[in-house]
Amino acid sequence: MTSDHSIWASLPVPAFLIDPEDRIADVNSAGEGFLNASKKAVEGTPVWDQIAIDAPIEEAFERARTNGTPLFVNDIDVGSGSRAPLQCALQIAPLLGHPGTMIMIISPRELAGRMTQNHSVKSAAQSAIGMAEMLAHEIKNPLAGITGAAQLLSMNLGAEDLELTDLIVAESRRIVKLLEQVEQFGNLSTPDFKPVNIHDVLDRARRSAQLGFGAHMTIIEDYDPSLPMALGDPDQLLQVILNLLRNASEAADPQGGTIRLRSYFEHSFRLRRSDGTGQSLPLQIEIIDDGPGLPDKIKADIFDPFVSGRENGTGLGLALVSKIISDHNGWVSVTSVPGRTVFRLSLPRVPRGHMDKE
């Protein structure tokens, strides 16, 4: 029989044993290579100091440990102190016979190719937005000319032809609306950070939704009254909530549906970034609807610009949500099945000692 030790040493992928206090108990040689550090140097050190992950997995990790179940995380950026993050899959499982100790295997994607592809998709989206902004600006002037001309024409027309000029005017308005959405991206400034009462923002969004696009919806508030202030830009956060409410309202049956606005505190929620920094994001806001759920075809890409599942959609609503939340150093995630779609925002709180201005 081969010894456990030689199996461990021969594993061709980075593998770590993590003790119940989240310290590295052992690392194989591929793992040493991944960290670019010797086993001696890292043994006994906190694992999350050595390995930085661009996702809040701690909660799931803890659950895996408590329940003794394996955890599999696909497609996340994993970094170590000394090198650029790599896209990896993580496999974590409890070590049999050692309660609380976990084994973690990191599989970098076989992908010189895939990484670059991902990158170029991102920058393609970026330049698509840049291009669209430029076009938006250029199209608005001639469009105003066309609308004006149609309105002049309409003065001397009979009812039948009026229909046509009305059509020109109405469609032009629609284009202007689209262009304005595109321009919102360009105009988005960095957030003006201040203490924000999230419940005020949710209330404003709810009221404005019920007067307009969400008049057919029942909106329920489910707030944690002791929620501390968030650190953010109230106007931009309002925009985010409005976009999410609008999507939920548009996805719902025209007869109506229910949206639940939920807030709660989760002090263990931390974001680990692949550059090694971390951030606590304890404020949770969920927008939950009981509509049909995200269309399967676009599920994976809904935060990308120009991805829409609706006939007249621009695909810019969630792209803006994602941009604003990432400018806030926050995190947005979504889970969706028919009957229950949850958009969850995680935000930083106002640091202790920060003067509350409001």
Ligand SMILES: Nc1ncnc2c1ncn2[C@@H]1O[C@H](COP(=O)(O)OP(=O)(O)O)[C@@H](O)[C@H]1O
């Ligand atoms: N709550 C939701 N329920 C079902 N589908 C949704 C929901 N939110 C977003 N979507 C889907 O995601 C797509 C992208 O949304 P968004 O970026 O706001 O663009 P748009 O609303 O212009 O289509 C929508 O077209 C819709 O198909």
Ligand SMILES: [Mg+2]
């Ligand atoms: Mg939308």
